[in-house]
Amino acid sequence: MWQAADACLKCTLCVTQCPVVSVNPDFAGPKALGPEWFRRHQAGTLETMAHVDDCTFCQLCEAACPVDVPVAHLIAAHKEGTIRSWRHRLRDEMLARPHRVAVFARFSTVPTLVRSVGAISQKTPLPRRHRESVGGLGPPLAKSQGRVALFRDCYSAGYDPGLLDMAQALLSLWGFEVVQLPRVASCCGAAAYAAGKPALARKTAESCRRELALGPQVSAWVTLNATCDGTLREEWPRYFGLSLDAPVLPFDEVALSASDEFWRRMHLVSASNVPLITHTTCRGKVARGDGHLTKLARRAGFSRVEPSVAACCGAAGSYAFKVEHEDTAQALAKPLALQSKRVKPQGFMTDSGTCAIHIEHVTQVQTRHPAYWLYRQYQRYLQEGSGQ
């Protein structure tokens, strides 16, 4: 299998950082479900453990591991052997292909009966298509920065196309020529891997890679969703042998390198002294780290910015949509609800669409991507008089 799959020292660092095990007493934890299961599996024991599906695949366990054990990926392999009811199998096959589901984004509601039969949570709201008209932000503020591809992830393409346009408008303002790719609905494979379907994940990723190859040459791939970001940059080469011909960069990091003039203008906007909570998604923490969103929000002029207290909000892609996970998802989001009551923020900034739905549901506070907040703030600058 993988190089460090058998390297576990039993130090328990993975357990201490696992969000699920702290709220779900049935979940045996990453050490037991990953490396310890793997050793038994290698010795010929093929039984799977109960509640292995409760893993969100956040990968915080892997990020904590001092000896590089691919803990979450071992758990994903463990999930493969789980025996599920036909309803769960049908649902999981569907949710493992989010680019197919997103095709139906224009149907804003799913009937209760369909949810019930499909083992979809009644408590967790499902995605709804954002309908926003997005315009340009004016001429570029910097000389040409070259051409970049904005990765058209399945969620944004289906449910939040306006966000892609906002990100494109901002990138153009910063001097980039932008092309949105892939042109047809496609998925990086993250959802399938999280569902314990590594073979489907590879197939999906390979298909996505072929679509991306149809686009023009670019100097970088800019991602909006933290899970896609980590998947394209780290999992594609490590687990699928796939690579892109240019660096993969999260939108917030590209934003932080925008010109001084952009930030000067953002600071001219009035009413920026509003509380904002930044939530870096768990996959974002693993892929890139934490603190970037807070830095971005403060640089954009939001002066009362506080980082979220939750390691994982519980959304985890389609995790919270599954009926058997709704209680765990709610429990994971509880610290955010309490923080929201204390801080009374005007909004949450987060780098994932499904996390945004979940956070908005538990806090009743508008939750959007950094590109949205930056776009809105710059629009205010334009409206308030750009002659300053």
Add this chain to the structure above:
Amino acid sequence: MTTCGDVIVVGRGPAGLLFSSLVAQNRGSVILVADAQGSFPLWGGQWDFCNYTDDGEHVLDPYQWWQQHPSAWDEVRDASTWTLRWQHLMTLWQEIGIPVPDRVPKLNRWMVTPLGQLRPTYWVANWHFVMERPGPLVFVDVPGLVDFRAEVVARVYTATTGQMAKTFRLAVPSGWRRDWHALNWAWFLDSKAGQDWLGQALRDQVRAGEEAVVFPQILGVDHCEEVLEVAQRVLGRPVAEVPLPPPAVGGIRIQRRWEYWLRRHGIQLVSARVTAANRHSVTLQDGRALAADAVVLATGGILGGGLEIQPSGSVRNTVTGAVIGTLGDQLLGAVGHRNWDESVPVIGRMIQGWNPDKRGNGGAMNLWTAHVAYQAFIGHTALAREN
């Protein structure tokens, strides 16, 4: 207040967080790069000053030991400098929200190990049981916790100290399972239901007496103050904990609060492996390069034994044996080395005479090396500005 420039800190353990805090407190910006979780969840969170003499005897007055020790270098002998640095840690932890006393101790105190033995320690959070001299105690037996058998602890404690030690056994809540470890208990007690249950369970155990009640370290993670308050209110006497082997709840509490405080102060936590470092930049495994005014390596690992930096400059993971990077042509800076321009400072490691294994001075090593490196850093920054 000094304003310092950007710094890259490599490593997420106590030395890395302390150095980052020093920079953040002085309005500098920090990029904290780490490839894995720091060591906090692997130890109870006590910061030892100096516990043992050359002969392995307990040290009661660490200030005096440092002043009198013939091999100590000049600055380390200065008690007032030590006091200032411990006081800084005290105020920092208070700001972070780690409960600590309002003054630093003059002497080492005694803590009880999970086996009931005594050992000295110096700086601990309020939840951590310490005493100036042994006295009668009550130890709480927690079902299923193999790392802390109260009967054994009490027997060893009495044999070692001559003091009375009683025990009582905690009941089990509904939903309890035999495989619960300390963290499972702590997560349960974090909840309102857990605290209500604990209050009820302890009411059945209330007896007359004034002895402190000592729990194994299970009394909550994020809400431990509330859990302790419940226990103290019901029992009507002091309650504190003995830290256990990993996963160590005390260390996790400190890590979570400290890292959150750093994030609130705007530090960036970069999740990546450093494969090469020099004075002003690091190279990450994915090819990215990060640049700053300075780079500090805080890659000590547990008691300074994590990454091994060899004379050639290659950096080796002592666990796997793999060479994971190089320091290039830069010399490795002994901590306290004033010549910042020629070296990459290293903090929180067993170099320049620090030996936590032998002396029990791991906390002091982190404190001293982080402060010395910080002083050198701001001196270097000021000099660079003048030039």
